[in-house]
Amino acid sequence: MHNFLRYIEDWSGQTLWYEGSIVSLYTSQYATGTFKCCGTVYSPPARNYSFDSLFLNPADLPPGTPRFTDIVNLTYRQDFTPN
16 A cells, blocks of 8 residues: 555655545556566655544544445354254
């Protein structure tokens, strides 16, 4: 995820501050190989990322945010009573 935000400009000597949430909900089917071109492709900034703790409360999520439910079966019980 460190390169999820694209830095196509020359950021050398700069610092980028980002507080939020970065989520990739799929695996890309295109452009999955290494970019091969000229020497230096881009010059990224120093990255100071932090997670915004407001996203921990579902009421503070932006509208349209996908919600997932995960059900974990912790026990199994077999019922031997006749029908």
